[in-house]
Amino acid sequence: MQNEYRKIEKNSYTIEYNEATGEIAGLYDRLNPGANWKAEAYDKKLGTIFIHGTQSREDEIPFAKIENTEKGFKGISATGASRIQYEFEEDRIHIAVKTEKDCGPRTGVQMNLNFLDMPTVMDWKSQCMPKVIYTDDKYRYAYFIFAAADGRHLGMTINEEFAAWRIQYSYDGHKMTGFQILLQADDVICADGERLPAVDHTSFSFIFAESLEVCMEKIAGQLGIEIAVPEVSGGPAGSRIPMKMLNRGSSSSSPVLIMPDGNTAEMEKTDSLVLEQNGIYTIKTAGENGREHSSRVLCQEGWKELYNKVNHFYKEYFQDDCGAFYRVISKDRRKPDGVTYEGVKFGDPTAHYSCRTGEFGGFAAWAMMKNCILFGKDSSLMESAERYILNWALNKSHEDKPFYGTVYKKESEYMGRKFSPYHLYQEMNYMQHEIFLLEELADYVRLTGDEEVLEDAVALAKHILKDHFEDGMIVNENTPGHKIDYSTVHPAVCGFLELGKLLRERDDANAQQMYTAAEQIADHVCRRAFQFPTEGEPCTEDGSMSCSVITLLRTYLEAVPKAEYLEMGEKILRAHRVLEMDGTDCRMKNSSIRFWETQYESRDWGPSLNAGHGWSIWTAEAKALYARIRHDFDMLKDSYEGFLTNICKVEACGGMSCCYTPDMIPGTPHAYYVNGVEVPDSINEMRPTSVHLAQKYVPKTYSVSGNFFLVRAADTFAEMSGFDCETETAVNGIYKDGVFESAAPGFNYLLVKGIPDSFLLKVKKGQTITIAFDTDKETAVFEHAKVKSATEKEVILIALEDTMIIKRE
Numbered sequence: 001m002q003n004e005y006r007k008i009e010k011n012s013y014t015i016e017y018n019e020a021t022g023e024i025a026g027l028y029d030r031l032n033p034g035a036n037w038k039a040e041a042y043d044k045k046l047g048t049i050f051i052h053g054t055q056s057r058e059d060e061i062p063f064a065k066i067e068n069t070e071k072g073f074k075g076i077s078a079t080g081a082s083r084i085q086y087e088f089e090e091d092r093i094h095i096a097v098k099t100e101k102d103c104g105p106r107t108g109v110q111m112n113l114n115f116l117d118m119p120t121v122m123d124w125k126s127q128c129m130p131k132v133i134y135t136d137d138k139y140r141y142a143y144f145i146f147a148a149a150d151g152r153h154l155g156m157t158i159n160e161e162f163a164a165w166r167i168q169y170s171y172d173g174h175k176m177t178g179f180q181i182l183l184q185a186d187d188v189i190c191a192d193g194e195r196l197p198a199v200d201h202t203s204f205s206f207i208f209a210e211s212l213e214v215c216m217e218k219i220a221g222q223l224g225i226e227i228a229v230p231e232v233s234g235g236p237a238g239s240r241i242p243m244k245m246l247n248r249g250s251s252s253s254s255p256v257l258i259m260p261d262g263n264t265a266e267m268e269k270t271d272s273l274v275l276e277q278n279g280i281y282t283i284k285t286a287g288e289n290g291r292e293h294s295s296r297v298l299c300q301e302g303w304k305e306l307y308n309k310v311n312h313f314y315k316e317y318f319q320d321d322c323g324a325f326y327r328v329i330s331k332d333r334r335k336p337d338g339v340t341y342e343g344v345k346f347g348d349p350t351a352h353y354s355c356r357t358g359e360f361g362g363f364a365a366w367a368m369m370k371n372c373i374l375f376g377k378d379s380s381l382m383e384s385a386e387r388y389i390l391n392w393a394l395n396k397s398h399e400d401k402p403f404y405g406t407v408y409k410k411e412s413e414y415m416g417r418k419f420s421p422y423h424l425y426q427e428m429n430y431m432q433h434e435i436f437l438l439e440e441l442a443d444y445v446r447l448t449g450d451e452e453v454l455e456d457a458v459a460l461a462k463h464i465l466k467d468h469f470e471d472g473m474i475v476n477e478n479t480p481g482h483k484i485d486y487s488t489v490h491p492a493v494c495g496f497l498e499l500g501k502l503l504r505e506r507d508d509a510n511a512q513q514m515y516t517a518a519e520q521i522a523d524h525v526c527r528r529a530f531q532f533p534t535e536g537e538p539c540t541e542d543g544s545m546s547c548s549v550i551t552l553l554r555t556y557l558e559a560v561p562k563a564e565y566l567e568m569g570e571k572i573l574r575a576h577r578v579l580e581m582d583g584t585d586c587r588m589k590n591s592s593i594r595f596w597e598t599q600y601e602s603r604d605w606g607p608s609l610n611a612g613h614g615w616s617i618w619t620a621e622a623k624a625l626y627a628r629i630r631h632d633f634d635m636l637k638d639s640y641e642g643f644l645t646n647i648c649k650v651e652a653c654g655g656m657s658c659c660y661t662p663d664m665i666p667g668t669p670h671a672y673y674v675n676g677v678e679v680p681d682s683i684n685e686m687r688p689t690s691v692h693l694a695q696k697y698v699p700k701t702y703s704v705s706g707n708f709f710l711v712r713a714a715d716t717f718a719e720m721s722g723f724d725c726e727t728e729t730a731v732n733g734i735y736k737d738g739v740f741e742s743a744a745p746g747f748n749y750l751l752v753k754g755i756p757d758s759f760l761l762k763v764k765k766g767q768t769i770t771i772a773f774d775t776d777k778e779t780a781v782f783e784h785a786k787v788k789s790a791t792e793k794e795v796i797l798i799a800l801e802d803t804m805i806i807k808r809e
């Protein structure tokens with residue numbers, strides 16, 4: 001009897017459970033009947049009640065009796081105090097839970113789904129990750145949508161009051177290992193002395209749907225809520241954001257709009273929202289039983305204002321006298337007076353791994369250089385960038401006394417390895433720092449014309465090719481003989497393409513070597529296909545995937561347009577959807593899914609979802625490249641929303657937390673070793689007995705990593721905009737009364753979805769602009785413009801007036 005399983009087959013799914021124990025063995029949908037939504041490891045339960053839980057353990061309650069019912073079955077504990085009941089409908093499963101009170105600190109239910117990189121007998125593309133996360137402010141309900149790389153979606157709703165939900169993370173923090181719904185969580189510390197609810201019963205549902213959109217609609221119906229769904233999660237002041245309402249019939253009152261300044265107003269129109277104040281708008285809808293739902297839209301500042309606000313804050317508070325930039329500062333004191341959970345000082349130029357060259361601190365100076373390239377030189381920012389490049393990174397005037405992690409122009413030896421000149425001084429072999437620096441040096445030369453720095457850039461590139469390059473692979477070899485592929489820890493191809501382009505403009509003979517290296521790297525990444533090596537704990541990692549796409553698509557666009565680059569880049573980008581967030585919150589929508597950066601950039605909490613982290617920009621950049629190649633408007637919109645997740649975290653002062661964390665209960669940071677010595681818990685506060693409720697931006701620290709969004713905005717949305725003719729959705733621009741005006745400071749590219757009946761575009765007389773269409777452009781007519789050249793879906797125009805007209809023939 002112990003191993004007798006019963007299989008229930010419904011229209012949308014099949015569920016299999018043990019009739020003796022009530023344990024769920026399998027949960028399969030019709031789209032991929034062989035892929036189990038439940039975690040496959042024997043110790044990963046789904047539907048098991050536990051009591052006496054903590055951050056690290058819990059006591060699971062076995063069911064002493066299983067009873068079949070008309071619609072499903074129920075399991076009852078030996079005391080009868082804990083029970084679970086299943087009801088199986090054609091497209092959903094309802095689960096009701098009852099358990100004992102006062103058996104904390106945590107009680108709840110194991111709901112272990114088959115997360116990416118869990119043990120599996122199938123391909124990782126059949127596993128899932130959380131894509132949409134919503135938690136009611138008063139914990140009366142919550143909903144989630146889990147997505148698999150093969151395109152399937154599974155909804156989960158918590159239908160009644162609950163205490164918390166929790167994602168469990170691996171020791172190193174790079175893998176999700178479990179999911180819990182808690183009825184009691186007494187050890188979680190909330191703000192202002194508040195407590196999470198403690199209940200002895202709740203219910204939740206699994207919902208099967210063929211698409212994300214249908215899943216959202218079913219969730220709204222299941223919970224009796226109305227959901228406002230913006231067509232795009234933000235735009236500049238003056239934008240009109242088209243919206244649709246899900247489950248409108250359940251509305252008990254008109255939506256309420258909460259403006260960025262805190263004022264509220266009833267929304268008379270629900271089909272669109274006009275943005276007027278910079279900041280986040282909240283659209284609060286009311287459904288059945290008084291349940292409210294909040295959707296969020298960002299009104300972004302102008303790009304110039306954003307650059308200036310951020311650049312001057314980081315210049316004032318993050319730059320050391322020597323030119324280095326700190327990794328982190330405390331928010332209250334605005335000083336680098338702490339240690340991250342990684343065990344690294346917030347900012348100390350004399351300490352290993354603290355103030356980095358290229359990555360982290362280098363982003364602040366790089367963003368300043370981009371500002372000066374886009375909007376003209378600012379003497380204050382130029383001085384700051386010069387101090388970083390010359391005095392810190394290149395050690396000019398003190399080359400015999402280099403700072404840790406900066407360019408050393410002599411041969412060197414460190415940790416048993418010998419390096420040619422231009423290796424970073426006493427730096428472990430983390431190649432992304434040298435690649436980032438290569439790009440920064442190229443921009444510095446563009447800005448200043450400094451030929452000596454150009455020579456340094458070429459020497460650095462040749463060092464990389466000599467010491468860290470094998471058949472197109474960028475090699476990390478911190479342990480002699482143990483080589484790790486670092487080609488896409490950051491897309492190494494970017495440094496060689498940027499330097500190659502700069503050298504080609506100068507007719508420098510070294511240009512070809514850089515382009516050849518870029519092609520070799522792209523060939524290697526293309527051969528590697530769906531293998532994504534990265535630093536740290538091995539996992540199917542967001543960054544390595546998106547950087548693979550950037551490698552292939554940038555090389556396709558700028559160097560060698562090999563068909564295999566485009567084909568493989570497209571395949572990886574589609575699979576990457578499993579590692580992207582969605583929903584109706586501008587802080588998260590189209591952020592990539594990462595969950596370990598708070599360990600390296602904060603003193604707040606451990607592994608937890610890092611919505612809007614600077615590394616989300618890799619995904620946004622990959623999508624922008626793809627949109628340009630394939631003329632895909634939806635990809636362009638998704639890319640823009642990825643940038644918005646980063647803009648959301650820019651505070652009024654210009655400082656940025658490293659991310660927004662939707663987790664209720666973050667993971668615990670793991671013990672770290674610095675130079676082989678464990679960082680003591682007494683110093684690093686590694687294992688608190690309680691954890692703080694998250695669901696907010698990292699509160700204690702500002703981080704430098706967010707500057708990366710300004711770096712890549714200069715190459716994308718400083719030039720690009722988009723427009724959807726059917727929904728009248730503007731991307732990085734304003735559409736009003738039949739007129740489109742781009743918000744891009746260097747606007748030269750517009751991607752249009754559909755052919756407009758009549759469309760007036762604001763431009764500058766004499767300007768050259770590319771108009772791209774997602775469909776055949778043959779029916780489009782252009783007025784007040786001269787055609788310079790044209791392809792099937794693109795036309796390059798020269799504006800004859802300050803406006804041009806695009807219309808259907």
